[in-house]
Amino acid sequence: MHAQDQIGSYDRESLRRTAGLAGWAIAWAGTLALARFGPASLWDSEAVSWAAVALNVAVGIGWIVAHVRFLRSIDELHRKVVLDALAVTFGVGWVGGLAYVVAENADLVSGDLQVFVALLGGVYVVAVAGGLLRYR
Amino acid sequence: MRNRLKDLRAQRGWTQADLAARAGVSRQTINSIEKGKFDPSLPLAFRLARLFDLAIEEIFEDD
Numbered sequence: 773m774h775a776q777d778q779i780g781s782y783d784r785e786s787l788r789r790t791a792g793l794a795g796w797a798i799a800w801a802g803t804l805a806l807a808r809f810g811p812a813s814l815w816d817s818e819a820v821s822w823a824a825v826a827l828n829v830a831v832g833i834g835w836i837v838a839h840v841r842f843l844r845s846i847d848e849l850h851r852k853v854v855l856d857a858l859a860v861t862f863g864v865g866w867v868g869g870l871a872y873v874v875a876e877n878a879d880l881v882s883g884d885l886q887v888f889v890a891l892l893g894g895v896y897v898v899a900v901a902g903g904l905l906r907y908r
Numbered sequence: 909m910r911n912r913l914k915d916l917r918a919q920r921g922w923t924q925a926d927l928a929a930r931a932g933v934s935r936q937t938i939n940s941i942e943k944g945k946f947d948p949s950l951p952l953a954f955r956l957a958r959l960f961d962l963a964i965e966e967i968f969e970d971d
Contacts, residue, residue, distance in 0.1 A: 781929060782929070782932065782934050783934060847932070847937050848937065848949050848952060849934065849940055850934060850937075904936075906945075907939075907940040907945055908936065
């Protein structure tokens with residue numbers, strides 16, 4: 773097999789896997805929105821609400837499995853970048869989350885937790901981008 | 909860790925993308941190794957050594 777035939781094959785495969793992972797993330801967000809807003813606007817049944825929550829959890833588990841497979845499939849430099857980003861995100865989530873709980877218990881804040889989840893997503897994206905730039 | 913990857917690749921007329929395809933990694937990984945920003949794992953170092961038909965220590969050396 774000539775190397776020329778393979779040029780970019782890793783990058784193409786990596787793009788395909790990243791797109792697959794993004795698909796899982798979008799599916800999870802979609803089922804989350806369905807479970808969150810469905811009871812108020814789409815149906816009036818506790819059983820359906822529980823089914824929507826179960827669907828969200830099932831898709832979430834699929835997303836986690838897809839992420840683990842993604843991590844195993846990428847090359848070692850990209851794995852390091854992603855793991856570093858996950859470490860930063862985990863740290864921000866842990867420290868920031870507990871600080872938020874303490875502040876809320878002290879009646880200092882009463883914000884929306886969704887903003888914090890979005891913040892964690894942003895931290896992860898920025899950390900991955902920073903890692904990719906560092907090893908450019 | 910220093911390495912001779914860039915010289916060895918140039919001797920064979922391979923681009924970074926060529927070497928990346930042969931080693932099964934991204935071009936960015938080859939670039940980072942050549943620049944000394946990233947040290948490869950032992951399995952990747954073995955793969956690279958096999959591609960150049962050399963021993964690992966003939967390509968990589970400790971600082």
